[in-house]
Amino acid sequence: MEKKGISSQIFKIANNMGAWLIILLVGIVLTAATDTFLTYDNIINVLRQSCVVAITAMGASFVVLGGEIDLSTGMAATFAGCNTALLMTKMNMPIFPAILISVFVGCICGTAAGLIVTYLKIPSFMGTLGIQYVIQGMILITTNSMPITGLPEQFLALGRGYVLGWLPIPIIIMAIFFLVGTIALRYTVFGRSVMAVGENAEAAKLSGLNVNLTRIAMFTVCGFCCAFAGIVQASRMSSGQPGSGTDLSMQALAAVYIGGTFKGSMLNTLAGALAWSFVNNGLNLLGVNAYWQKVALGIIIIFAVALDILRARLSTAKH
């Protein structure tokens, strides 16, 4: 009996840790297997690499928690990055207004997705797939499919700069996003409404929540996050890259599911995104061939989500 108590206690802790557990395991294995893993440079590097995916994934989390899916996040991010670059180079706009306008356009993309899903009643899977192609087209039209280079030096600080000489700015941006996101999800009517609509839209409506507005708002918030992620991305790569966003949507969704965000905490998404980067990093350090890395990552997604489902089943049914 006593023993069962302890093991169920451990189980509970493991269950609550979600993807943090993966990070911990990867960390332990790699610390033992390599001496390059547990160094300041490597860890900071991994964190920095995670920023774009993590911020995008945070946006996607709101949509997924609200019971929908968004396939256009990566494109929306790329669009914002290219827009900022275009505005700054071709139109000689100062940095701040350029960012502002691009973020605004990102929000509009999100809102458009929200309106389509809410009022045309198209399943979000198809609706956002359509949006993603529309945005891709817009990117190709505006950039002519050419990378936009020659971005101002100050702008590059956003993705490459440091505060106090050691703390990368993108990590600070990521931290701020997750702080605000966590508060928004836990402590505000918006967050509660998103979860309620995602769980049972009819009951949410009958409890007096504004279901339509919630749906539109969560897509808008998602668009906002994506736009910001895309701008950080452009800064990191010192250019607006029209082709950079194809994989990002999927990585963001993977982070949400690997993280087990359904448990209701935004930090799980962060864990999901970080776990992804750490596994990537680990495979690199272990010298796994880039093609095999893809295979490994695919398997890890399946494994992580299967584990999550198993965990959910264990914690409800058997005990």
Place this chain on the structure above:
Amino acid sequence: MDETSEVLRLTKINKSFPGVKALTDIHFSLQKGEVHALVGENGAGKSTLMKILSGAYTKDSGNIEFEGRNVEITSPKFSEELGIATIYQELNLIRRITIAENVFLGRYPKKGGLIQWNKMNEDAKALFESFGIQIDVKQQLRSISLAQQQIVEIIKAVSMNAKVVIMDEPTSSLTTRETEILFRIIRELKARGTAVIFITHRLDEIYRICDRMTIMRDGCYVGTRQVKDITKGEMIAMMIGRELTQQYPVRNVELGDIVLEARNLDDGGYRVKNVSFSVRAGEVLGFAGLVGAGRTETMRLIFGADKKAGGQILIDGKEVRINHPRNAIAHKIGFVTENRKEEGLFLRSTVRVNTVMAALGKIMRLRWFFDFEKEKEIAKDYVKKLNTVTPSVNQKVMFLSGGNQQKVVLAKWLFSDSRIVIFDEPTRGIDVGAKREIYEIINQLAAEGKVILVVSSEMEEIMGISDRILVMHEGEISGELKKEEFSQNLITEFAVGGK
């Protein structure tokens, strides 16, 4: 009955969940060809015991004897192979294929690797006919009503030549007609020697269809009786551990002014036609009628859940615009819906989250942020007030029993300060003791001068708690009865559109 006819014997079954001892030393024995009722209050452990038999849960300790052999039921598949068929409340059917395919899903008749469609359709037809049901088995499942789908589910389960059939509250979502069909199926099963375990909260059904009954209370075994030897009063006393002298508590409320008035409500000629009525403060107004008479739809119009095509709603004599539940809640209307799981609750959320859901504005700090301490206090408060049985306010609602779930829904509407409370089938799936508690809450609300609208298909209930009854027939109000005129005959007559 001799020893050899026993198919199933459970001894000393125990089962715990974290914080809950669901079953303690349960005994149960089942004879061949009998219909055995399993009764007890909400949360008594009936479903848990059945889930142990069906392999969904594993017991902590105890012994299961099936046809004289000791068995360990480790999985749903094993249970099925033993010959135990379980009919779940949720449908496990596929809507886009035919009835026949659903029945034979996974065991299609084949010849040379190809499915023999004709044979399958004929077999399915014969199967339904053997239970006296005429139905076109070639139609898609989604083209028949939900209640009929339930019948298909039942036929499918019993078609596997089960020796024991478990039915957990099969009648709670069936109409009268389908209930009759179900009883016919049960009688046929009985004639074939199949044993049926029948869980219900409707005591008169026990007298109609069951031979023996086993009573459980708080996870313990209370006793097994022959149905013909026991009175309803004795049954209830065994279930709740005390006498329940009066199922419907008396109410003495002076009626006040007219609070709510509906004029010519209409949904465009579908289910609600020209409905008008008014209710006074402290009054309990009942809505009787057959299933499908438009009562739920009328309530949804009042609450703004569906669009009105015409008509007005007046509160305190002033016309109000209600186009969305949000408006209704702002006018202090609450709606305890008919299907608490689909429309009332967030099952995967906790008791506390559910309690505050209709009045989030009341737990804010600094206007924008939730005050979790306050939320917890409030939820605890209502758990105490309504006697909700839950290990804590952080328990997910899906783990509560039916009656306690209903109390959580009630708490939500009490916390949102409702003055006008609509109850749609408030006691569906709820045990006698909890029913009485719900009636008491209704009385208390009426005594506080609130307005109560009750929709119920249970004749006794509606007559027991209402001050006045409106009867609906095909979307219209076909009759009104004052308390002294209440009679089952009169209501039925109005309900079928007579007079």
